[in-house]
Amino acid sequence: MRFYRHLTLLLCLSVSLLACQRQSKSKTEKQAFQVDFEKFTLDNGLTVVFHVDKSDPVVAVALTSHVGSAREKEGRTGFAHLFEHLLFLESENLGKGGLDKMSARIGGSGANGSTSRDRTNYYQTVPNDALEKMIWAEADKLGFFINTVTEQVLSKEKQVVKNEKRQSYDNAPYGHTSYVIDQNLYPKGHPYNWQVIGSLEDLQNATLEDVKEFYRRWYVPNNVILTISGDFDPAQAKAWVEKYFGEIKKGEKIPALEKKPVTLAQTKKLYHEDNFARLPELTMTWPSVYMYHPDSYALRTLATLLSDGKKAPFNKVIVDEKQLAGRVNMSQYGSELAGQFTMSIRGYEKVDLNNLHAAVEEAFQRFEKEGFSDADLNRIKTAQEVGFYNGLSSAQGKGFQLAQYAIFAGDPGFISKDIQNMLAVTREDVMRVYQKYIKGKNYVATSFVPKGQTNLILAGSQKASVVEEKIVEGAEEKFDASTQASYTRTPSSFDRTKEPPYGKTPETRVPNVWESKLGNNLKLVGITDREVPLVQFNLRIAGGLLLEDTAKVGVSNLLSELLLKGTKNKTTEELEEAIEALGASIGINASEESFNISGRTLARNYQPTMALVQEILLEPRWDAKEFSLIKQQVESQIKQQKANPNSIADNNFRKLLYGKNHILSRNILGSEGSVKAITLEDLKNYYTANLSPSLASFQIVGAVDQQEVINSLAGLNQNWKAKEVRLPQYPTPAAPTNSxxxxxxxxxxxxxxxxxxxxxxxxxxxxxxxxxxxxxxxxxxxxxxxxxxxxxxxxxxxxxxxxxxxxxxxxxxxxxxxxxxxxxxxxxxxxxxxxxxxxxxxxxxxxxxxxxxxxxxxxxxxxxxxxxxxxxxxxxxxxxxxxxxxxxxxxxxxxxxxxxxxxxxxxxxxxxxxxxxxxxxxxxxxxxxxxxxxxxxxxxx
Known part of the structure; x- marks a missing residue:
């Protein structure tokens, strides 16, 4: 990414952006989804995909190049990601920093980009009156850019990318995990053997000629897809695309890369002493299948069944029974050429990873013995349906998915097949892929442990090869970022230096808001929005940390965790199943100034979802065993924060701002000491004294009207009695008079x-x-x-x-x-x-x-x-x-x-x-x- 977000988030693109097109009215598993798009190709090979959505006066423009780290050469890694940065800096007709300056003027979302193993994209959402400007700007990236890259520009951006690597990998707990896995899962010479961000050495050694060669090979119209989605006139947009992109020259033919699945001749075990880790972490990775492979759908379902929720065998064995870790993460990640199935478990403090590994084997055996039901499978499918609808919420998301399918499935309309494949997974499919890819198969195991705790590593592990950068004063090369490039301009049939005019100015559309109030003083505020058949809601109760005892900080956070661990009439497992069966998600969190119950559900399941919310709020289970597990998990979180530089900064800055006597100077999680001291009775007292409708407001958006919402809250109105709760008044700390x-x-x-x-x-x-x-x-x-x-x-x-x-x-x-x-x-x-x-x-x-x-x-x-x-x-x-x-x-x-x-x-x-x-x-x-x-x-x- 260009800033703030980790590149590894892109691993989830095919899942998080799974569903970005409209569907037909049918809601059965035999759904036939209608994909509204138009695709055409210019003479120079540029593929263009349009998706029209008139719901908001915005348009998203994305330029996606079919080049990622997999197209790089060994010894010259990180180039695709480096280009993600370079292409924002300057172009012949926008000038230095021109795209960013224009983005600010036109009210854009901020031009950004991302890089994965197999593609790089550049994107922005803008008011629809700026569409021609964006098409002009994106064309400049593709045909009028490379002359502006100088030695000085390259030197400066190398430093920025190296800072990104330090921030996201080198200076972060467990930041080198993916590096160790990929070095050992994919053999030398395989295009997934190195990291997307590259190595510091390769970045430093990159020459200007290397960079220009890479650009001329991969940034050509016949290797790029332009997607435009949102509120626009397709005929006018087509004319603009032809005008600005049409004369850019076609590049050499780029042959498709063959699939390169991998196998392991033996299990590999590696360890690393992590300077920033405070807890031991075991990661196990098996070779699997590439993106959209028929088995990828069942593998994704397998990951969820094994690890997600109270009923999952890994949660039962590792979290609940043996109490070795707070959670288990498992995922299937498919790239264009190959894939991997990964399980990651961060143990509690000083947990021997050999014991954790034994528990993993036990959990697999339990899965083989107990299996799972059709109801379990259907819950997952329902959740996937909600994920599909959720992907429809933005123009940018739609554009992303169009490009994703066009590049990796060969058809923007592949979404109908993708959903069919997902919903068609059977119990037999899941067990088959488990036998084929996981059971008894070789894997890569990594043990990341705190410095000096090699006694916790998996037996038989070899020391991993991790390059640690040394801090050297004055080591970075000097550059002058203000230097102007001197070059011969790329010819064009018209004057491209003139920025296109605005179109018709869109009017800000403020949604219609309705408001009401129940008899128990609960305030309601809502917006009816039927663009997609979903509902999102939030019940906000003022208080949170503000209402806590300074001697026992952490109560509201623990309460937020415990309320989702069952109700009076449902165990934790039964409550999870009830929520998942509706395709709903319900979350509870405590913040410094509020306590929130939020959720999302299919509109057709809104009423039963709200019935569960009422049950959770008014009929807590107060499960002592779950309380003990939660305390253990929170203590582990606090220990992890002590090793994370950003968490250290946030926690200490809060102390400086508020001073030691103000409740807001405390970490919402509490301290290790305070969490140990908190009892179940403390949670009950907080719950009874502070969760009142008098301090609450219910906010809702979606495909439900005002009366439906009022009806859905009848039980809360009747059974959640109002009581007076006074928020404490802390004196406002004085700002410093001197720095x-x-x-x-x-x-x-x-x-x-x-x-x-x-x-x-x-x-x-x-x-x-x-x-x-x-x-x-x-x-x-x-x-x-x-x-x-x-x-x-x-x-x-x-x-x-x-x-x-x-x-x-x-x-x-x-x-x-x-x-x-x-x-x-x-x-x-x-x-x-x-x-x-x-x-x-x-x-x-x-x-x-x-x-x-x-x-x-x-x-x-x-x-x-x-x-x-x-x-x-x-x-x-x-x-x-x-x-x-x-x-x-x-x-x-x-x-x-x-x-x-x-x-x-x-x-x-x-x-x-x-x-x-x-x-x-x-x-x-x-x-x-x-x-x-x-x-x-x-x-x-």
Whole structure:
């Protein structure tokens, strides 16, 4: 990804974007899904797929190249992902940073990209008046880009990609697991033997000619699919596609790669001492099948049956009975050429992985003995149906899936076959693939253990080959990112330097909101939305951590976990089965200021789903054994957080913001000591005293009307009695009058995690939204922001950086957060300080124009998905905002002036009145931070 998200998330693309097309009215297993798309091919080989959806005035544009890490050469790995970055930087007709600047002006979602083993994509959702602009910009990537790549550009982006690798892999617990697995599952020479992100050495050794050769080979029209989905005129769009893409030259013919499944001659066992791990982890991976292989569907179902839910044999043996781990993760991941079936189990502290492995064998034996029922299988199919509908919620999701099927199945309309294959899986299929691919077959086993705990590794394991980067001051090469490229322009039949005009301006569509109130004081707020046959809901009860005893923090979180472990009349297993049989999902979580029960279900099953919600809320089981298991799992989570630099930063920054006496300075999970001290009676007391409809609001979006919702809550209205609950009033901590640097030492950290800020405004403050407007160019605007432009694009110090105000009903923090290369910790902090000091004085009319363009135009896509609509209802019910607050904010932005922005910046982003927290390697970085001018840093550990 371009920023903040891990590349490994792309492993789930074929599942998470499983279903992105419309279906017929039939809802039986013999469904025939109607795929609405138009496909055509230009003379140069460019494949184009359109999908029209008029539900929102937005359009998603995606350019997908059939090239990933599998098309790279050994010794030159990471090129596909490097190009994912490079293609955003400059092109001949948009200029340096042109796409990001345009994205901000037109109200786009932020141009982004992702890379997998087999494809790279570039995508953005924009208001539909900007479609021609996006087609123009995407064509520039494909035909008018490579001349702009210079040695300086390449050097800078190498640093950004290396920072991404450090952040997502080298500086993260268990970050090297996939590297060790792939090195041993796929033989040398196999295109899946190396990682998508590549190696630091290969990235450093990449030459400009290497890069240009790679581009000319793979970034050609005949290897690319353009997908456009959303609200647009296909005839007009076709003319624009022909105009901007048609004259780009066709490349050499690219033959399809043959499937390359692998087999293992023997089981391989590897271990690694992980600097950031605090718990031992066992991962077992078997060779399986490629994407859309007939057996892939049964393997996916097998993974769910074995590991997911109370009834699953692995949960029964490993989690419940032997209590060796808190959960078991299992998945089938198919790529274009081969596939793998993986099981990962993070044991509790100091669990011997040999004992865990023995439990795995026992769980497999139990599965063979006990099997599973047709009801178990049907529950999974129902859940898959919900996943299918959920994929329909955004224009971008539809575009992604069209491209996915077009490339890897040869037909954008493969979705009908894909769903049929999924729903056609039988019990016999599942047992057959288990016998064929898993039972008694060789696998790769990895033991990742904390430093100094090799006594926990699987017997017979060999030390894995993992390259650990050393922290060396001044080791990175220098570059000048401001250097202008000199080149001969690529010829065109028309003037491509002129940005196309806007189309007809779309009007912000604020959904119709209805509101009601039950007799027990429960407030209702909803939106009827029948675009897909789904319903999403959230029951928010104010309180959460705020209502806890400071001596026993963690009660509300434990309660949120326990309420889903059965009801008065249902065991945990029976409750799970009841939920899954409806194709529903119900989740409960406690936050700092609320307790939430949320869910999603098929509209046809809404009433019985709400009956289960009522049963969960009003008839808890209070199962002592489940309570004990949950406490063990939470203690394990707390131990894991102690080794994760980002969690360390978040937990310590919270302490700085609120001070030791404020409840919000505590971790919502509690501490190891507090969790041990909490009893089941503590949970009952919290439940009885604090969960009241008087503090609650029910928010709902979907294919149900107001009266249906009111009827569905009749039981709650009658049986959930109102009682007065007073939220405690904590004094608001004062912001610092002078800046101080705090440092938390993580020896050997490859990155320093930064949290700079102070406690600022509540969401209800009149200045809250104006402050967000002010922050857009500072750090809230992604690639349009100064923090990103200077620290990432200008210096290559970081993979991602941003700033935001996050108030609620209580004052929340203004925070700047990032992970930077360890050996530029001081340089990064000093540059941030300079940016803050200069921000108000140097703010310009052009900055305001960009801010207005984005914040006003982006409202066209503000409520596209059900989740976005639900978020709108949460804002309305929690903060008392008017239904049309989005429209009112447009007027506020229109009236904003440069003088007002300068005033807000002076008041709310003062570099000399903040906490500066750094989590990193103290031995190499602590002393230099004295140069910031804020005194001697305070070492926190």
């Amino acid at each position: 101080t640097v705090y440092f938390y030492d993580v020896p050997g950290a490859k990155q320093s995690v930064l949290r700079f800020g102070y406690l600022a405004l509540p969401a209800t403050h009149p200045d809250f939204y104006p402050a967000q407007v002010m922050n857009y160019i500072l750090g809230g605007g992604g690639f349009a922001s100064q923090l990103t432009q200077q620290l990432r694009e200008g210096k290559g110090y970081t993979y991602g950086i941003g700033s935001n105000f996050s108030g609620s009903v209580l004052p929340g923090p203004f925070v700047i957060q990032s992970g930077v290369r360890s050996n530029v910790t001081f340089e990064s902090a000093d540059l941030i300080k300079q940016i803050l000091q200069n921000y108000g004085p140097n703010y310009s009319a052009q900055d305001l124009e960009v801010t207005k363009g984005f914040l006003i135009k982006s409202n066209a896509r503000a409520f596209e998905t059900m989740g976005a609509k639900l978020g709108m209802l949460n804002n309305i019910s929690t903060y008392g905002w008017p239904y049309d607050y989005a429209k009112r904010r447009e007027a506020l932005v229109q009236g904003m002036t440069v003088a007002k922005i300068k005033e807000l910046a002076q008041q709310y982003v003062n570099a000399n009145k903040m906490y500066y927290l750094v989590v990193g390697d103290a031995a190499t970085q602590l002393k230099k931070l004295e140069q910031l001018g804020f005194g001697k840093p305070v070492l926190l550990n």
